[in-house]
Amino acid sequence: MSYLDNILFAILLIVGFGFFAASVKKIIRNINLGVDVDRKDNPKARWKNMALIALGQSKMVRRPVAGILHIFVYVGFIIINIELLEIIIDGLFGTHRVFAPYLGVVYDVLIASFEILAILVIFAVTVFWIRRNVIRLKRFINSDLNGFPKSDANYILYFETVLMILFLLMNASDLHLQNVPGGYSHFHKAGSYPISQFIAPIFNGTSNELVGLLFEVFWWLHIVGILVFMNYLYFSKHLHILLAFPNTYFANLKPEGQFDNLESVTKEVKLMMDPNADPFAAAPVDENAAPAKFGASDVQDLNWVQLLNAYTCTECGRCTSSCPANQTGKKLSPRKIMMDTRDRLTEVGKNIDANKGVFVPDNKSLLNDYITPEELWACTSCNACVEECPVNISPLSIIMDMRRYLVMEQSAAPMPLNAMMTNIENNGAPWQYSQQDRLNWKNEN
Amino acid sequence: MSESLVVPTMAEMLAEGKQPEVLFWVGCAGSFDDRAKKITKAFVRILNRTNVSFAVLGTEESCTGDPAKRAGNEFLFQMQAMMNIEVLNAYEAKKIVTACPHCFNTLKNEYPELGGNYEVIHHTEFLKSLINDGRLTVEGGQFKGKKITFHDPCYLGRANKVYEAPRDLIQKLDVELVEMKRSKANGLCCGAGGAQMFKDAEPGNKEVNVLRTEDALEVKPDIIAAGCPFCNTMLTDGIKHAHKEGEVKVMDVAELIANAQDL
Numbered sequence: 001m002s003y004l005d006n007i008l009f010a011i012l013l014i015v016g017f018g019f020f021a022a023s024v025k026k027i028i029r030n031i032n033l034g035v036d037v038d039r040k041d042n043p044k045a046r047w048k049n050m051a052l053i054a055l056g057q058s059k060m061v062r063r064p065v066a067g068i069l070h071i072f073v074y075v076g077f078i079i080i081n082i083e084l085l086e087i088i089i090d091g092l093f094g095t096h097r098v099f100a101p102y103l104g105v106v107y108d109v110l111i112a113s114f115e116i117l118a119i120l121v122i123f124a125v126t127v128f129w130i131r132r133n134v135i136r137l138k139r140f141i142n143s144d145l146n147g148f149p150k151s152d153a154n155y156i157l158y159f160e161t162v163l164m165i166l167f168l169l170m171n172a173s174d175l176h177l178q179n180v181p182g183g184y185s186h187f188h189k190a191g192s193y194p195i196s197q198f199i200a201p202i203f204n205g206t207s208n209e210l211v212g213l214l215f216e217v218f219w220w221l222h223i224v225g226i227l228v229f230m231n232y233l234y235f236s237k238h239l240h241i242l243l244a245f246p247n248t249y250f251a252n253l254k255p256e257g258q259f260d261n262l263e264s265v266t267k268e269v270k271l272m273m274d275p276n277a278d279p280f281a282a283a284p285v286d287e288n289a290a291p292a293k294f295g296a297s298d299v300q301d302l303n304w305v306q307l308l309n310a311y312t313c314t315e316c317g318r319c320t321s322s323c324p325a326n327q328t329g330k331k332l333s334p335r336k337i338m339m340d341t342r343d344r345l346t347e348v349g350k351n352i353d354a355n356k357g358v359f360v361p362d363n364k365s366l367l368n369d370y371i372t373p374e375e376l377w378a379c380t381s382c383n384a385c386v387e388e389c390p391v392n393i394s395p396l397s398i399i400m401d402m403r404r405y406l407v408m409e410q411s412a413a414p415m416p417l418n419a420m421m422t423n424i425e426n427n428g429a430p431w432q433y434s435q436q437d438r439l440n441w442k443n444e445n
Numbered sequence: 446m447s448e449s450l451v452v453p454t455m456a457e458m459l460a461e462g463k464q465p466e467v468l469f470w471v472g473c474a475g476s477f478d479d480r481a482k483k484i485t486k487a488f489v490r491i492l493n494r495t496n497v498s499f500a501v502l503g504t505e506e507s508c509t510g511d512p513a514k515r516a517g518n519e520f521l522f523q524m525q526a527m528m529n530i531e532v533l534n535a536y537e538a539k540k541i542v543t544a545c546p547h548c549f550n551t552l553k554n555e556y557p558e559l560g561g562n563y564e565v566i567h568h569t570e571f572l573k574s575l576i577n578d579g580r581l582t583v584e585g586g587q588f589k590g591k592k593i594t595f596h597d598p599c600y601l602g603r604a605n606k607v608y609e610a611p612r613d614l615i616q617k618l619d620v621e622l623v624e625m626k627r628s629k630a631n632g633l634c635c636g637a638g639g640a641q642m643f644k645d646a647e648p649g650n651k652e653v654n655v656l657r658t659e660d661a662l663e664v665k666p667d668i669i670a671a672g673c674p675f676c677n678t679m680l681t682d683g684i685k686h687a688h689k690e691g692e693v694k695v696m697d698v699a700e701l702i703a704n705a706q707d708l
Binding site: 255256257258259261262265266268269270273294295322324325327328329330331332374377378379380381382383384387400403404405406407408413414416417419420421424425428429430431433435436438439440441442444 | 634
């Protein structure tokens with residue numbers, strides 16, 4: 001009979017991790033739809049970024065309240081997962097608190113710290129819920145989040161609360177049975193329970209058999225909950241708990257104001273400016289090459305780091321709340337740029353899945369169907385969104401690539417910008433002044 | 446103005462067989478915009494006074510291409526960049542100073558990949574180095590005791606992490622330097638960057654420069670200092686919008702230094 005439990009548990013683990021692996025594979029495939037960009041240079045600086053920003057949460061604490069509460073949840077979740085290792089071993093081999101005899105006092109300390117973290121997580125998550133649903137901070141009620149994103153944020157909070165409560169109830173029922181006079185079944189004395197000792201009295205007066213059964217229920221629900229939550233990541237902004245690490249590693253290391261120089265353009269400009277170039281020479285023909293597109297109109301034109309950014313975005317809205325265009329009521333929201341990119345990428349991924357691994361054009365694109373030119377033209381390229389992002393996402397790089405498409409492929413810049421560009425072309429200045437007058441200021445009073 | 450400006454060009458220098466210590470990149474605003482020209486002249490007055498050997502490109506200078514690039518016209522940007530690089534390399538320019546953070550950013554960060562490698566410094570960094578080397582001494586003069594706040598230009602601050610040089614210079618003037626609630630890495634854009642200077646703003650409920658000017662007026666300054674000709678224009682417009690032009694002035698850091706010395 002007891003083997004049935006172990007087998008059931010093993011199946012559960014295989015299914016849970018199997019689905020998870022399939023999701024991860026899909027995410028990696030989708031990210032690889034992006035154009036290649038080299039982000040492997042300077043590994044030292046990259047590891048440092050990851051250690052400070054993802055592991056060390058250095059950018060989270062720039063907003064101290066959310067930052068510190070986030071650290072509770074983050075540390076709580078990571079550390080409590082050490083407990084998961086014990087749960088998995090217990091589940092597979094039918095043991096109970098398998099580490100306890102080997103760790104002695106250390107085990108007491110571990111369990112006690114898990115409990116304290118669990119209560120801190122519940123506290124933090126409650127404050128988060130209040131900020132979203134009662135105080136209604138502006139960035140959390142923004143229209144970008146209407147629909148699933150708003151529910152998603154709350155589902156995560158509920159999930160975390162339930163998991164932590166189950167963890168504490170599991171410990172409380174265990175503790176109750178540990179203290180049964182004369183001992184009960186396999187519940188030997190192990191661990192220290194600073195929080196659940198206050199919960200344990202609710203089991204007083206309940207039969208040992210029933211408490212034992214409740215323990216089993218809490219234990220199973222807790223592990224099943226974790227596996228379900230893990231598989232929910234794929235559909236959720238909560239994916240950031242994994243992707244924040246690669247995302248900070250591969251983030252841009254160059255100065256924020258340095259925009260990349262398009263190589264394809266460099267080639268053409270050099271050819272144009274080379275007096276020895278034969279204007280009538282046919283370009284070397286590569287039959288297989290798709291005509292190069294300048295800038296980006298869809299997710300496949302973006303680079304893989306930009307797509308990784310989209311999957312990493314946790315929709316916290318710090319970017320949008322610091323965006324000067326957004327603060328002055330313009331349509332641009334850097335968060336929406338990231339969410340749109342992710343939504344479109346998911347859609348493209350589904351299209352590929354439905355068509356046996358090839359993308360079949362669906363007459364839609366990131367530009368226009370998701371992001372409008374009005375949003376793109378409102379950007380001042382000030383980098384506030386990039387600076388603000390706790391995980392180094394750059395909405396600006398996507399905005400700039402899409403502007404490039406609008407201007408170089410569609411000649412669709414706003415009229416005054418066309419005039420500015422004509423002036424630069426003709427006079428070498430954005431205004432209509434002659435280059436010959438550049439030094440006139442010298443003699444003016 | 447007590448004395449006339451001495452502004453040699455690179456061509457004149459070359460004709461005399463000389464190479465200046467530094468090439469002063471004036472920029473489009475500094476050359477053509479009436480307000481920004483005053484910043485250019487203030488900076489030149491300091492250079493003249495401190496006997497810095499410098500030269501400008503004059504009529505050989507052209508737009509760096511920054512607004513074209515931020516607007517998305519990579520072609521036009523690279524054409525401008527390559528033409529400028531040809532000129533700069535022909536004069537064997539090594540060190541470039543500019544009072545425009547947009548020119549600064551582009552020359553410093555985006556030209557190297559296209560073959561233009563120079564040491565590029567913002568004029569506030571250059572003035573700071575003159576003080577450090579003992580070539581320039583600064584006292585408060587007319588600004589002593591005044592309340593000054595500094596607006597960080599995005600392309601100087603966030604984009605290139607130059608936060609201290611302009612502040613150090615302002616503090617040399619024996620003034621009270623007050624910070625706005627949003628400053629340094631958290632600074633708010635003036636609203637002109639990303640080629641916005643050259644177009645109408647998208648529909649919204651306020652102009653960015655008005656919002657930024659409100660930030661500045663909150664600390665009740667006598668002077669709002671800037672380090673960018675575009676920020677200067679935007680904030681000056683903001684002051685006009687708030688009907689405060691009689692009380693608050695917008696000045697470039699170079700103007701503060703030059704005026705403090707009665708140059």
